[in-house]
Amino acid sequence: MDFGSRERNEVEAGYVSRNDTIPRELKEPNPRLWLFIILIGIALYLIVEFPVKPIDGYIDPFYAPTVLVLPLVGLFRITCYAYRKDYHRHIFKHPLECSINNRHDSQKRGYTGETRLFRLENLHRYFLYGSILILPFFYLDIYKALAFNMAITLAAVILAVNTILVTLYLFSCHAFRHLTGGGTDCYSCKFAGRSRRSFFDVQSYLNSHHEQLAWASLLMFIFVDLYLRALSSGLNINFIILHL
Amino acid sequence: MRSDILIIGAGGAGMRAAIAACEKGADVIIVTKSLIGKAHTVMAEGGIAASIADVDKADNWETHFSDTIVEGVYIGDWRMAELLAKEAPERVYELERYGAIFDRTDEGKIMQRAFGGHTYKRLCHIGDKTGLELIRTLEDKVLHSKAKIYDEIYITKLFIKDGRFAGALGIEMRSGDFIFFNAKAIIISTGGCGRVYKITSNSWESTGDGLALAYNAGARLKDMEMIQFHPTGMVWPPGVRGLLVTESVRGEGGILLNTNHERFMLRYSPEKRELDARDVVARSIYYEIKAGRGTAHGAVYLDISHKGADFIKRKLPGMYSQFMEFAGVDITKEPMEVAPTVHYQMGGIEVDPYTTSTCVSGVFASGEVASGLHGANRLGGNSLADILVFGKIAGDNAFEFVNGKEFTEVLSNEIESEIERVKGYIREGGRNPYNLMDELTTVMEDYVGIMRVGDDMRAAIKRIDDLKIRAREMGVRGTTKYNHGLLGCLEVENMLIVCEAIAKSALMREESRGGHTRSDFPKRRREWKRNIICYNNGGVMDFVTEPVPDLPDNLARLVKPEVYEDE
Amino acid sequence: MSDLNSVSNRRITISIYRSESRSYVDYTVPLEDGMVVLDAVRYVQEFIDTTLAIRWNCKAARCGSCAAEINNMPKLMCKTRIDTLPDKIRVAPMGAFTNVSDLVTDVSENYMINRQIPEFKPDERAERPWRIAQIDVDRTKEFRKCIECFLCQDVCHVIREHKADYVGPRHVVKVASLDMHPLDTLDRSEFLNREGGLGFCNITKCCQEVCPEGIHITDNAIIQEKERAVDGDYDPLLWISRKIRHNR
Known part of the structure; x- marks a missing residue:
């Protein structure tokens, strides 16, 4: 394509490195990236090495239904459009800020965007499908918690809130939006077009809060995990709200 | 640069003409003073008037024709009005096929809204951004055609050889170079001259350049006194004074109130109320403010808040954000403050109704710069219909004209001397053109404004003469490269011609009709059912009047006969 | 006063x-x-x-x-x-x-890019005058608010810092406005992905932040076009199904 007046220095810009499988972004000395990888590594080690046993019927969401699905859920989040924005900005600094004086981005830094290894992000929809398959287990866990105690407890409520947030996060996903109507140009030409369009509008509303939901549900996940660990260590922080 | 047809102005009319000429196979160059797609057409908000009868089934071209003639107060050219009324629907459908979208009815047809002076709901629209949609669609079409586009070029002179158009000289603003465009025909579609007034809704380009170029080339200007004051312009804050508040606000149910909370249009126009023709509403607002029933900013209230926030944000998103951002007024809760603002020039270059050709061979004109269609007052929505219908006619006929013709050469010393003239403005110690522009627009605003009186206009003509003399000392520093100051000098020269034509025509017309209201001649008079024409008579502006051509019987039947109060 | x-x-x-x-x-x-x-x-x-x-x-x-x-x-x-x-x-x-x-x-490069975007191509079989439902107009309507100020192109780090072969947010919006026209017959996402460098966009949303018209450039145009490009270029199951249908 002809890009008119864009003057560039191809060698320096470094995005035309056709032989590199590993994008330039990952080769750069980037303490933020190292720190991020280390933190993720430690977290994974802790989760795998120190599992939370089901206590009083409450199952830690990291282990629902099994810790083996964690990579799938992790990949779903890693390829999520909301997190992509965050780590491209705050880890790779491409760019750090929109304000043009504080971007920490430049022509000298290599940039491949989502064209090389990061092209895998385009498989986001498959991780979504997988995650949707796992979702029923979360609801099952709420049921188990209620059935085990025969009461609505604080812990059960926390689990329920977590599950609702995860559900909202999943179904506000951009890939899901593509399915609900993003790929449709003419609703009125389709069967039940008006209802489909209304569904798309509702989903679009959720989607506009996808970023907030992504972070809310992630923080909730961690909170629930810490809460249940505290509970299983013997702290008395659970109480019954209503007997069933 | 060589091409069969040169088009100056890349607004709706110019681009529609380019598409028509390109489709026929002509070699076309479009030049524009600003970037492509930025023309004043983007400001059109209401819609395109076309009697497609999607909403009101009773509508037809005959009613559209009669509305245009009656609201143009009987001095419009019936041939143009007939063409417009008959062809507008097809032009709208064609625009849709080019890719434009319109709001739809429940049946999926094009949605039409009510507008001042139109008997039926007739304006095809998309929200309040119809002009933008129109220009974007035509822009895409032109960019994908073979037409060559030269943007940011200011044309300084048209060259006429042996009574025929030969070429035009322009400055390429980005490089500062002069470019000579050799062409067999030219279509002038440079838009209006609203910038000659202080308070105007018009954008930077609308300085009447096309009018002055045509006048200097020997074309005749018609009905120059007919300036449309849009009833509703913003008044506060000062920086946006004059900015348009679309008529759609009234079309969608907005009402006008004075400071006594009286819906005063019930007094001035009990039947059509807020949706009477623009001249009537503008005058009514003017009288209310004069009578002391206006706000502190010299305005009346326009209220749409009773329609509810959802409705307003969906139907008038542009107005909502315009008031929110510029004035800090939430129009879903509070009324807007509005006052009349200069909006449109009904008059312009005299053209043949069927070919849009001027009296100079090879010079065509279409759009706001041309005259005839709107008579003494333009109907809302007719301007967008005008540029589509007559843009196409201009393109088609310019092609017919150039077919088989040869290029006419222009002597290089003539071009050189024009370049020298332009470069002459670049000098140290010259008079700042913007001071003159400021003075000129103030004179026009104060003396040849919405309410005119003989003595004022005589004073204005004197002031304009005086400004002409001072304009000889104009000069700016810098080079020819992107020098707005230099353009300012050239624009002032053009504006002076336009202002002289407006003021002198207005002084001649001793009656009140449409956009022209005189306090010393408050009534409409049968002997003035004429067009005032001005032309360049060896360097002196001369005027003649000509009777308006009579309607043939089959059309006269459609139109409510004209009534004069005195008879 | x-x-x-x-x-x-x-x-x-x-x-x-x-x-x-x-x-x-x-x-x-x-x-x-x-x-x-x-x-x-x-x-x-x-x-x-x-x-x-x-x-x-x-x-x-x-x-x-x-x-x-x-x-x-x-x-x-x-x-x-x-x-x-x-x-x-x-x-x-x-x-x-x-x-x-x-x-x-x-800013002339923008007009050159526009020239290369495949034009609106309506369904010729559609009965005239066209009937279009309002619900099908609403989505593309958002993109047609664009006033071509090119602030999004200016703020885009792909263009500004890396001068990559990416058409830029404005032109993705343009493509989306054409693609989502209910009577348009083309799918321009493949063009965008292969020639338009859509992959260079890493959805950091600065374009959306600066848009004076409030167009949701990233959410409603870029990501939607990216998802359409996935359909055409990346999704393995869709690729296989296309192959099978093609061979039949």
Whole structure:
């Protein structure tokens, strides 16, 4: 394509490195990236090495239904459009800020965007499908918690809130939006077009809060995990709200 | 640069003409003073008037024709009005096929809204951004055609050889170079001259350049006194004074109130109320403010808040954000403050109704710069219909004209001397053109404004003469490269011609009709059912009047006969 | 009428980039109520230094000519009220484009890119005049608000810092507006992905942040086009199903 007046220095810009499988972004000395990888590594080690046993019927969401699905859920989040924005900005600094004086981005830094290894992000929809398959287990866990105690407890409520947030996060996903109507140009030409369009509008509303939901549900996940660990260590922080 | 047809102005009319000429196979160059797609057409908000009868089934071209003639107060050219009324629907459908979208009815047809002076709901629209949609669609079409586009070029002179158009000289603003465009025909579609007034809704380009170029080339200007004051312009804050508040606000149910909370249009126009023709509403607002029933900013209230926030944000998103951002007024809760603002020039270059050709061979004109269609007052929505219908006619006929013709050469010393003239403005110690522009627009605003009186206009003509003399000392520093100051000098020269034509025509017309209201001649008079024409008579502006051509019987039947109060 | 005619003594200083000296020059201009940056810049151009090159047309945020960088943020000068800015105001030309003079930049590459986007191609079999439902108009309507100010192109780091072969947010919006037309028959996502460099976009959403028309560029145009490109270029199951259908 002809890009008119864009003057560039191809060698320096470094995005035309056709032989590199590993994008330039990952080769750069980037303490933020190292720190991020280390933190993720430690977290994974802790989760795998120190599992939370089901206590009083409450199952830690990291282990629902099994810790083996964690990579799938992790990949779903890693390829999520909301997190992509965050780590491209705050880890790779491409760019750090929109304000043009504080971007920490430049022509000298290599940039491949989502064209090389990061092209895998385009498989986001498959991780979504997988995650949707796992979702029923979360609801099952709420049921188990209620059935085990025969009461609505604080812990059960926390689990329920977590599950609702995860559900909202999943179904506000951009890939899901593509399915609900993003790929449709003419609703009125389709069967039940008006209802489909209304569904798309509702989903679009959720989607506009996808970023907030992504972070809310992630923080909730961690909170629930810490809460249940505290509970299983013997702290008395659970109480019954209503007997069933 | 060589091409069969040169088009100056890349607004709706110019681009529609380019598409028509390109489709026929002509070699076309479009030049524009600003970037492509930025023309004043983007400001059109209401819609395109076309009697497609999607909403009101009773509508037809005959009613559209009669509305245009009656609201143009009987001095419009019936041939143009007939063409417009008959062809507008097809032009709208064609625009849709080019890719434009319109709001739809429940049946999926094009949605039409009510507008001042139109008997039926007739304006095809998309929200309040119809002009933008129109220009974007035509822009895409032109960019994908073979037409060559030269943007940011200011044309300084048209060259006429042996009574025929030969070429035009322009400055390429980005490089500062002069470019000579050799062409067999030219279509002038440079838009209006609203910038000659202080308070105007018009954008930077609308300085009447096309009018002055045509006048200097020997074309005749018609009905120059007919300036449309849009009833509703913003008044506060000062920086946006004059900015348009679309008529759609009234079309969608907005009402006008004075400071006594009286819906005063019930007094001035009990039947059509807020949706009477623009001249009537503008005058009514003017009288209310004069009578002391206006706000502190010299305005009346326009209220749409009773329609509810959802409705307003969906139907008038542009107005909502315009008031929110510029004035800090939430129009879903509070009324807007509005006052009349200069909006449109009904008059312009005299053209043949069927070919849009001027009296100079090879010079065509279409759009706001041309005259005839709107008579003494333009109907809302007719301007967008005008540029589509007559843009196409201009393109088609310019092609017919150039077919088989040869290029006419222009002597290089003539071009050189024009370049020298332009470069002459670049000098140290010259008079700042913007001071003159400021003075000129103030004179026009104060003396040849919405309410005119003989003595004022005589004073204005004197002031304009005086400004002409001072304009000889104009000069700016810098080079020819992107020098707005230099353009300012050239624009002032053009504006002076336009202002002289407006003021002198207005002084001649001793009656009140449409956009022209005189306090010393408050009534409409049968002997003035004429067009005032001005032309360049060896360097002196001369005027003649000509009777308006009579309607043939089959059309006269459609139109409510004209009534004069005195008879 | 007092507040309209009162001669105020309030003044502000605005520093404007001048290409001749390659530096910022301070100008002092009188301050009016509700004044926007363009008012101040025009005052400088008309009454202080007529050689200052600026580009403006409508002064109503409808034409998109007066794009500039005000205090390091890409904005429309006509839409930025001075009372929303700190005391120090700095106006620079858009940095992603070649500078022509002072605040004026060469944005012509955008028109060249537009030329290469496949045109609207309606379904010729559709009965005329067309019937289109309002629900099918609403989505593309958002993209048609674009005033081509090119602030999104300016802020996009792919273009600004990396000069990559990416068409840029404005043109993805253009493609989306054509693709989502209910009667359009083309799918331009493949064009966008292969020739338009859509993959270079890493959805950092600055374009959406600066859009003066409030178009959800990233969410509604870019990501939707990316998902369509996944359908065509990346999704393995869809690829296999296309192969099978093709072989039949």
